[in-house]
Amino acid sequence: MQRVHVAVGVILDPQQNILLTRRHGHVHQGGLWEFPGGKVEPGESLATALARELREELDIAPERSSPLLAIHHDYGDKSVLLDVHVVWQFSGEPRGLEGQPLAWVPVAELQDYAFPAANEPIIPAIRELLG
Ligand SMILES: Nc1nc2c([nH]c(=O)n2[C@H]2C[C@H](O)[C@@H](COP(=O)(O)OP(=O)(O)OP(=O)(O)O)O2)c(=O)[nH]1
Ligand SMILES: [Mg+2]
Numbered sequence: 001m002q003r004v005h006v007a008v009g010v011i012l013d014p015q016q017n018i019l020l021t022r023r024h025g026h027v028h029q030g031g032l033w034e035f036p037g038g039k040v041e042p043g044e045s046l047a048t049a050l051a052r053e054l055r056e057e058l059d060i061a062p063e064r065s066s067p068l069l070a071i072h073h074d075y076g077d078k079s080v081l082l083d084v085h086v087v088w089q090f091s092g093e094p095r096g097l098e099g100q101p102l103a104w105v106p107v108a109e110l111q112d113y114a115f116p117a118a119n120e121p122i123i124p125a126i127r128e129l130l131g
Contacts, residue, residue, distance in 0.1 A: 008037035060092035073118030
């Protein structure tokens with residue numbers, strides 16, 4: 001089975017809204033909302049992978065981040081290890097470089113968005129962190 005290691009960013013603005021992007025319809029877990037990020041390449045550190053993915057997908061650079069949690073999930077066709085980090089500060093103005101829709105969402109409204117199954121523990125962890 002395919003196993004992928006993924007660097008994921010919970011990106012906060014100064015008002016503590018969280019940046020979500022919607023996955024394209026044709027890809028794995030397509031059509032669902034996600035926290036931006038992508039696959040860690042061989043030999044790459046998590047910090048480097050997160051910075052590269054946020055540059056490629058959103059044209060921003062993380063300036064302060066901290067680990068939130070790691071999640072193993074088996075989708076049957078694919079298993080993922082999501083290494084989730086909170087990005088407290090970034091430079092640049094995020095835009096969907098891959099044509100993906102973006103939304104800044106208050107913590108209290110995250111539950112209204114449909115996420116991949118692996119993401120289940122992320123919203124409780126954010127609530128715990130931000131109160
Ligand atoms: N980025 C991200 N991926 C997630 C989340 N939840 C979740 O199950 N995934 C899964 C979907 C994919 O199988 C995998 C991430 O792959 P990806 O498609 O973002 O990888 P990538 O950005 O490197 O894209 P590509 O170059 O392979 O097209 O992790 C999430 O919240 N954010
Ligand atoms: Mg991605």
